Amino acid sequence: MSDxxxxxxxxxxxxxxxxxxxxxxxxxxVLGALDDAGLTIKDVQTVYSxxxxxxxxxxxxxxxxxxxxxxxxxxxxxxxxxxxxVRDAWMAIRTGDYDVVLAVGVEQMTGMGMLGGPxxxxxxxxxxxxxxxxPATFAxxxxxxxxxxxxxxxxxxxxxxxxxxHSTFNPKAMLQKETPLEMVMGAEMIAYPNTKFMCSINxxxxxxxxxxxxxxxxxxxxxxxxxxxxxALASDPWQERNPQMPDINxxxxxxxxxxYEMSGIDPSDLDLVELHDCFATAELLHYENLQLCxxxxxxxxxxxxxxxxxxRIPVNLSGGLLSKGHPIAATGIANLxxxxxxxxxxxxxxxxxxxxxxxxxxxxxxxxxxxHILEKA
Amino acid sequence: MTxxxxxxxxxxxxxxxxxxxxxxxxxxxxxxxCSAFSLETxxxxxxxxxxxxxxxxxxxxxxxxTLHSYSIVHRSFPGVAxxxxxxxxxxxxxxxxxxxxxxxxxxxxxxxxxxxVNVVLDDxxxxxDDQGNSYVSHFFEPVAAK
Ligand SMILES: [Zn+2]
Numbered sequence: 001m002s003d004x005x006x007x008x009x010x011x012x013x014x015x016x017x018x019x020x021x022x023x024x025x026x027x028x029x030v031l032g033a034l035d036d037a038g039l040t041i042k043d044v045q046t047v048y049s050x051x052x053x054x055x056x057x058x059x060x061x062x063x064x065x066x067x068x069x070x071x072x073x074x075x076x077x078x079x080x081x082x083x084x085x086v087r088d089a090w091m092a093i094r095t096g097d098y099d100v101v102l103a104v105g106v107e108q109m110t111g112m113g114m115l116g117g118p119x120x121x122x123x124x125x126x127x128x129x130x131x132x133x134x135p136a137t138f139a140x141x142x143x144x145x146x147x148x149x150x151x152x153x154x155x156x157x158x159x160x161x162x163x164x165x166h167s168t169f170n171p172k173a174m175l176q177k178e179t180p181l182e183m184v185m186g187a188e189m190i191a192y193p194n195t196k197f198m199c200s201i202n203x204x205x206x207x208x209x210x211x212x213x214x215x216x217x218x219x220x221x222x223x224x225x226x227x228x229x230x231x232a233l234a235s236d237p238w239q240e241r242n243p244q245m246p247d248i249n250x251x252x253x254x255x256x257x258x259x260y261e262m263s264g265i266d267p268s269d270l271d272l273v274e275l276h277d278c279f280a281t282a283e284l285l286h287y288e289n290l291q292l293c294x295x296x297x298x299x300x301x302x303x304x305x306x307x308x309x310x311x312r313i314p315v316n317l318s319g320g321l322l323s324k325g326h327p328i329a330a331t332g333i334a335n336l337x338x339x340x341x342x343x344x345x346x347x348x349x350x351x352x353x354x355x356x357x358x359x360x361x362x363x364x365x366x367x368x369x370x371x372h373i374l375e376k377a
Numbered sequence: 378m379t380x381x382x383x384x385x386x387x388x389x390x391x392x393x394x395x396x397x398x399x400x401x402x403x404x405x406x407x408x409x410x411c412s413a414f415s416l417e418t419x420x421x422x423x424x425x426x427x428x429x430x431x432x433x434x435x436x437x438x439x440x441x442x443t444l445h446s447y448s449i450v451h452r453s454f455p456g457v458a459x460x461x462x463x464x465x466x467x468x469x470x471x472x473x474x475x476x477x478x479x480x481x482x483x484x485x486x487x488x489x490x491x492x493x494v495n496v497v498l499d500d501x502x503x504x505x506d507d508q509g510n511s512y513v514s515h516f517f518e519p520v521a522a523k
Contacts, residue, residue: 240473
């Protein structure tokens with residue numbers, strides 16, 4: 001099976017683009033990724049296009065940048081949609097069927113309210129049978145962890161302080177603003193313990209990656225290429241509280257374990273991690289789910305500054321979903337973009353020094369998780 | 378009394394049964410192969426073990442349980458009254474349920490994870506369907522200290 005490389009990758013600055021269509025947002029990211037790879041749309045042999053709220057977006061993007069009849073697969077996998085598109089592209093190359101594959105994820109969310117899917121009943125269930133909102137769902141995941149290991153509101157808030165701090169070095173983040181602890185804890189309470197600054201933002205965004213076979217990568221030159229050492233996807237196995245209480249941990253644990261086994265890379269080898277901080281309460285859980293520390297050690301890892309810029313294993317140097325914004329289907333590829341940017345030494349002020357190996361993670365509620373491990377070629 | 382006075386409330390969830398005398402009770406499905414619970418009545422196979430047609434009705438012997446997790450919800454979907462406490466409860470003789478925790482101050486100082494609660498069935502906050510039918514739903518209440 002062929003090794004697979006990322007030859008080009010790009011994301012648009014996440015934000016509000018009410019005058020643009022999802023196809024146009026996607027087209028910008030695709031052209032950026034093609035330019036980054038030194039290729040044109042005519043070199044692309046097949047497309048995996050992710051979008052949760054619009055259908056057939058892959059074709060609509062090609063209609064903007066060049067449509068030549070190649071196979072297009074449109075897919076939706078909640079917040080793991082973009083990463084799933086990359087994984088499908090990776091598989092298409094590994095089998096030997098393709099040399100150049102485009103993975104793209106787009107979401108237009110301006111004007112959308114709070115996300116979540118209330119339970120089916122003849123009467124409205126929200127506020128009657130608890131809350132199905134995303135902030136409450138992830139607050140409950142955090143409080144489960146708090147019950148087990150004693151994490152506090154302040155610990156969870158500190159995650160937001162860190163990620164918003166990182167965002168001040170990332171011009172592509174929607175929000176680039178310092179949020180001191182008092183500001184985070186004193187902000188509007190959405191669903192305790194998640195305040196407004198502890199919730200990711202609904203934004204418009206697009207990101208795209210050009211994946212190529214080893215043969216093609218060598219032909220293009222390995223200078224800025226990034227090798228995909230592992231691509232893993234898992235779903236939530238049966239668990240007694242699921243789906244009353246969605247299990248965001250098991251799928252991450254399974255996909256991370258798979259990725260470490262596939263690559264032979266140990267968590268201690270990682271130079272940086274971009275993980276799915278859709279809410280501040282989620283990040284601490286994933287430190288342990290991704291084996292960045294032992295069970296019950298996440299608060300210590302955070303408080304010791306190990307996951308902050310300049311630390312041993314910085315997490316979410318991009319500012320994370322909390323500041324960058326979370327355009328559902330684009331997020332997974334944007335996380336890969338951040339890791340690639342560091343591996344290429346092009347991350348400017350937030351550059352993780354001599355980064356060689358990085359991990360990108362997403363969780364899609366419902367539930368799935370994708371983990372990619374990337375290495376500088 | 379007229380017939381309409383006798384109209385019984387309808388169950389808001391499939392695991393709630395309303396007897397002809399108006400008394401509501403919990404009834405879950407339990408897999409005979411692996412003992413997994415289900416909140417759905419029309420299952421054809423078990424999500425835990427894969428056994429087919431293995432589910433039988435299970436009426437929990439008690440309505441007690443422990444608070445596994447919660448969130449105090451201050452902002453919800455448009456039109457939903459806040460604040461309320463969204464909670465996950467593990468029943469002692471049944472599955473885990475999600476619902477509102479009531480009868481307790483809505484602040485983190487007052488709510489302890491792992492506290493004992495009762496599952497009670499009551500009117501569904503006066504929420505009615507298009508035909509004006511009333512519903513009965515489940516709620517959690519702290520077990521009074523003895
Ligand atoms: Zn079973």
